[in-house]
Amino acid sequence: MSDDKDAVDAITAQWFAVRPDLETAPMAVFGRIYRIARAMGDAMEQCYARFGISRGEFDVVATLRRSGEPYTLSPRQLSATLMLTTGGMTGRLDKLEKAGLLCRKPDPHDRRGLQVTITERGLALIDEAVGAGLEVQRAALTGLTDDEVAVLTGLLRRLLAGV
Structure with missing residues (x-):
């Protein structure tokens, strides 16, 4: 220490x-x-x-990716997961759709709804970006041992639960 x-x-x-x-x-x-x-x-x-996206845009594409196949959620589900207003979400979706990283289609189960799906380009980008992000995070932890990282993780989990 x-x-x-x-x-x-x-x-x-x-x-x-x-x-x-x-x-x-x-x-x-x-x-x-x-x-x-x-x-x-x-x-x-x-x-x-480096991947042409912001942290907030990363969060949207990463949320779709980690939701599993078919990598599709409604804008409302995305907003709830990311704790964003629908207006904030719309802006991110517009930019990401324009970049070809996701697409919006009508929800076949709800005429008024939309579904947001990650594209093949978005899938490739997020898989590379998440790896790069983890490298940055791993580098920040190099001053700690694996045991210290485990203890810190547990302590922060308890702290977060209390807040």
Whole structure:
């Protein structure tokens, strides 16, 4: 374990200097989670840009891919899974359809509905992009042992469940 101080340590030390009555452990945890999320979000955005898509667009195509064959969901299902408004989803679908990564067709079971399906081009792109993204994430974890990654995963799962 490293004893190196980071920017979050500096912030909590400043708070201790002016408000020694505060318990800053939560600030230390969430300050680091926030900084990690921002840094990794930027890294993933750069990674997916090589494939001509944004992180948000990756999420749409990846959701279709991991849904399994026939790689088809309704816009409503996609919106719910990705926690997006229908307007936000429509913009992403428009761009991805224009790029040839997915197509929208009428739902044969609901005259008013649509189905979104990944195209062969989208399938090839997402399979390559997800591998590249995992490499970026794996590289970020190189400072941890496999056991530490397992412990961190469990701790973050418990933290997320509590929030």
